[in-house]
Amino acid sequence: MFVAQIERCATICKLPVTAMTLPRHGGLHMLLLLAFLIGIVAGLRAMTAPAAVAWGAALGWFDVSQSPLAFMAYRWTPWVFTLLAIVELITDQLPSTPSRKVAMQFSARIIMGALSGATIGASGGSLLGGLIAGAIGAVVGTFGGAAGRSKLAAAFGKDAPAALIEDAIAIVVALLIVAAV
Helix, strand or coil: CHHHHHHHHHHHCCCCCCCCCCCCCCHHHHHHHHHHHHHHHHHHCCCHHHHHHHHHHHCCCCCCCCCCCHHHHCCCHHHHHHHHHHHHHHHCCCCCCCCCCCHHHHHHHHHHHHHHHHHHHHCCCCHHHHHHHHHHHHHHHHHHHHHHHHHHHHHHCCHHHHHHHHHHHHHHHHHHHHHHC
16 A cells, blocks of 8 residues: 555656565665664764675675766775774773764754665655765664663663673664665
């Protein structure tokens, strides 16, 4: 029903969205859910989400070659984002790292969530939907991740174990999301 409504709207608006361009695992709604979830990952770790998505695109797990985000599948893109993700994982452990909720950190998470979500969306012909879902997910992930990490840090009595758990969750969830696209 939902897919039929999307196709009807696409026909009226003359957009190239058909059942053939929707992702193979559950249609457009699943694609937007995955974009939202990768946004949550970006809220946890800004660079982990685009690194995982770039690897998925570069390895051919999903196709973005005919979209404006084709660069996400280029040879060097996953390596660049992976390097940035490693730097982020290291700098996050430093006591001088600002809160993820300050303007610069928060906006970076929203931008990376939007980029990652848009890439997932583009694989099924819904770049804009994925962009919006990824950005919203990044907001949720930023605030939810901060709250969760604070509770974990309080339980451990220090921040380092909580940060490492958050790192592991972000990496594993990002890989699961990209594998599901």
